[in-house]
Amino acid sequence: MxxxxxxxxxxxxxxxxxxxxxxxxxxxxxxxxxxxxxxxxxxxxxxxxxxxxxxxxxxxxxxxxxxxxxxxxxxxxxxxxxxxxxxxxxxxxxxxxxxxxxxxxxxxxxxxxxxxxxxxxxxxxxxxxxxxxxxxxxxxxxxxxxxxxxxxxxxxxxxxxxxxxxxxxxxxxxxxxxxxxxxxxxxxxxxxxxxxxxxxxxxxxxxxxxxxxxxxxxxxxxxxxxxxxxxxxxxxxxxxxxxxxxxxxxxxxxxxxxxxxxxxxxxxxxxxxxxxxxxxxxxxxxxxxxxxxxxxxxxxxxxxxxxxxxxxxxxxxxxxxxxxxxxxxxxxxxxxxxxxxxxxxxxxxxxxxxxxxxxxxxxxxxxxxxxxxxxxxxxxxxxxxxxxxxTAKSSTKLDDPGNAARASVIIVGQGRFGQTVSQMLLGAKIPLTLIDIKPEQIDIHEQFGAKVFYGDGTRVDLLRRAGAAEANAIVFCIDDPNFGPEQVRAIVQSFPDTKLLVRVYDRRQLIALKGLGIVGMKRELFESAIDLAKQTMFAIDIDSSLIDEVDEEFRQRDCDRLEAQLKSGGDMFAGAELRFGTGLPPEA
Structure with a gap:
């Protein structure tokens, strides 16, 4: 008893x-x-x-x-x-x-x-x-x-x-x-x-x-x-x-x-x-x-x-x-x-x-x-x-991504970069779930009538609650050079049928994440820097055909350098002879 x-x-x-x-x-x-x-x-x-x-x-x-x-x-x-x-x-x-x-x-x-x-x-x-x-x-x-x-x-x-x-x-x-x-x-x-x-x-x-x-x-x-x-x-x-x-x-x-x-x-x-x-x-x-x-x-x-x-x-x-x-x-x-x-x-x-x-x-x-x-x-x-x-207390309720309706695309990060990506996809009528870890950023979106869910979007458990297994794609728009291979592997293993696209900080991060199952990566300043260089040449009256030629050749050289750096195991000096000019450090 x-x-x-x-x-x-x-x-x-x-x-x-x-x-x-x-x-x-x-x-x-x-x-x-x-x-x-x-x-x-x-x-x-x-x-x-x-x-x-x-x-x-x-x-x-x-x-x-x-x-x-x-x-x-x-x-x-x-x-x-x-x-x-x-x-x-x-x-x-x-x-x-x-x-x-x-x-x-x-x-x-x-x-x-x-x-x-x-x-x-x-x-x-x-x-x-x-x-x-x-x-x-x-x-x-x-x-x-x-x-x-x-x-x-x-x-x-x-x-x-x-x-x-x-x-x-x-x-x-x-x-x-x-x-x-x-x-x-x-x-x-x-x-x-x-x-x-x-x-x-x-x-x-x-x-x-x-x-x-x-x-x-x-x-x-x-x-x-x-x-x-x-x-x-x-x-x-x-x-x-x-x-x-x-x-x-x-x-x-x-x-x-x-x-x-x-x-x-x-x-x-x-x-x-x-x-x-x-x-x-x-x-x-x-x-x-x-x-x-x-x-x-x-x-x-x-x-x-x-x-x-x-x-x-x-x-x-x-x-x-x-x-x-x-x-x-x-x-x-x-x-x-x-x-x-x-x-x-x-x-x-x-x-x-x-x-x-x-x-x-x-x-x-x-x-x-x-x-x-x-x-x-x-x-x-x-x-x-x-x-x-x-800062004053946020007036916005921080909502968990688990409460989000299932969407085709999950976007992690709603800073300057993420906002542009989400605007483009919304223009194509694609259902989105937006996630950010900064309460003040969520508060700003709330003022414009946009719903952003709170949390660390690099976490597998949070992505699972947000419906990542049913989504077509996850787009990481975060400004984090430490977002590395271990995190990406865990996400790829957890959601093998969901496409991953990543904003990378520089070419070093791009090389580190290459070959891990990501279908698209973009260096955050690459296109804007090229565009500003082209605007500079146009402003000083460089012939438009030469501008297009330089643009095309630069992109090809950059692609060849990345290939050389990948083959060398990440050596940033590999393919240095392909760069325009001399005496400059490797760019991002």
Whole structure:
């Protein structure tokens, strides 16, 4: 009977949590506040301090932390190593400055405003410098701001905060008043193991995981891609947990290992629903663990401390944003995004409690402060949209391409180039689906009565929702020199009956994409440059027959040079003797 009773309790608990989340999130979404606050309130209502429908909040929290692990994996999939290197200054400059300055400021505030000891003030103040990765990143993703300059800097700070768990745990261990335990591991040894583990994971990804995915690709079993991805995620997370690091950091590294894989979009599409559900459970558990008795006994302190936490972090992060070259509005928006306490604060408070640095009552009190600060974030996010990127909030609803009617042609990118292509096709009465990733560009089209759907049109899962399998052609009009062979191969493999046409940045990108199944490519400035040269010759009275002759010969020479460069494997100097004139660098 016991297994049956356990199963019944499990099913009933799942029903209660999902039902409460469904109702509260619908209510809060209806008023445009956001899902996170709905989950928190639902957790409070069903938890031990509410109607006592669920009692094991700690178990739910441990289980739901898998959602944070999957979130960091998905973020890693979006960050190829080259892009991560580009962000290194923001990660180790802006990120480190934020953790250090906010930690010192909050430590001094607690030291002067309370009667906590020096060690207790450090053990409480430093963890409060961390923000909520689980709350901020999904909000940035859903609003399309993760890849904006503001979003990238916010992500860089969050990533360094995850890295800072090691030194923060080391500081707490150094201050510990608890009796020494045999077999303990020093923080510096943990850091060394971390470096070795990261290097090892990168090597495994390059020399084992990537070849394995190619083998799976030949077998064409989609489920095996998911299995391989999850093996990488949980293996990396378990390794980091074993050496005393954040398991989310290990999952992030696993994502970066697969960022250049042609199957990354499929992995993201399959894993994202689980990530969303588990993150919802995480915030439910945070709400269930909120000690309302502590809040009711010290309402002024909890609310005042939460307000001070938010204001101090906004002020410092805004100042750092300005120092690192951000404009006023985006810097203020970033401060609002990262102003709350984070989930790792609960972990560090627990460690400080074990180290006898703080009492359990203090841990509960400042856990409540973090929870209240999290509850302010949805409201601050609404306000921050007025400041992000220095523009007002878009009046246009960002619609998913899955809602588009099936069309003959899908056009990805609606900038200057894409607008001309779409106008020409509309002139021929061809049904189109237009996709762009820039909300401001979509807003402009809306003003002219044109419907553009929001999303990253290079993603296989998004193209599938847009009806790419039924379309006759997909035209990529994006200005992205990094749109490369791996992405094109994934799209060609997913939609073999749909013709692909691509606007390429220069001849280097054209050579890289040649022979991958694209039926048409056009260098973005080629024709306009030829046309302007012809207009110049006409303006200075060059004979029209000579103009046509030069035009024809130039095109032939350019075609012959491309053929020579392709045969040479991409050598830009191949066929140089075919160029008009000497001493000029190879043109695009």
């Amino acid at each position: 016991e297994p049956e009773t356990h199963m019944a309790d499990l099913l009933l608990g799942g029903f209660v949590m999902l039902g409460a989340a469904l109702v509260m999130v619908l209510v809060f979404r209806r008023f445009g506040i956001g899902a996170v606050l709905g989950y928190l309130i639902a957790g409070i209502l069903i938890g031990p301090q509410g109607f006592q429908l669920i009692s094991n909040a700690e178990t739910v929290l441990e289980f739901s932390e898998i959602g944070i692990i999957l979130l960091l994996f998905i973020v890693g999939l979006e960050l190829a190593p080259a892009r991560l290197m580009r962000l290194r200054q923001a990660i180790f400059g802006l990120g480190m400055s934020q953790v250090v300055l906010c930690g010192i400021a909050l430590f001094l505030l607690i030291m002067t405003a309370t009667n906590f000891t020096l060690a207790a003030s450090i053990a409480i103040g430093l963890p409060l410098a961390l923000s909520s990765t689980a709350q901020v990143l999904p909000m940035l993703q859903s609003s399309g701001r993760l890849n904006t300059p503001t979003g990238e800097k916010a992500f860089s700070i969050l990533l360094f905060q995850d890295l800072s768990i090691i030194p923060l745990l080391t500081i707490i261990a150094a201050l510990s008043r608890a009796p020494d335990e045999s077999g303990g591991q020093s923080g510096w040894l943990t850091a060394l193991y971390a470096v070795i583990a990261i290097v090892g994971l990168i090597a495994v990804g390059k020399y084992l995981l990537q070849p394995l995915l190619k083998v799976i690709g030949r077998i064409a079993e989609r489920e095996l891609f998911i299995v391989a991805g999850l093996v990488a995620v949980f293996g990396s997370a378990a390794l980091m947990e074993f050496i005393g690091l954040s398991p989310a950091l290990g999952a992030f590294i696993a994502g970066v290992m697969l960022a250049n894989s042609p199957y990354r979009h499929e992995l993201e599409a399959d894993i994202d629903p689980f990530r969303s559900l588990l993150l919802g459970f995480f915030f439910l558990a945070v709400g269930m663990m909120l000690d309302l008795d502590v809040v009711m006994e010290n309402p002024a302190f909890v609310l005042g401390a939460a307000a001070a936490l938010v204001l101090v972090k906004i002020a410092i992060i805004f100042g750092l944003g300005k120092l690192f070259g951000m404009a006023t509005n985006p810097a203020l928006a970033m401060g609002m995004l990262l102003s709350q306490g984070g989930e790792f604060g609960f972990v560090l408070f627990s460690e400080a409690e074990k180290a006898l640095l703080i009492e359990p009552e203090a841990s509960s009190l400042f856990g409540a402060v973090i929870t209240v600060s999290m509850a302010t974030t949805p409201f601050l996010m609404l306000l921050s949209r007025r400041f992000s990127n220095g």
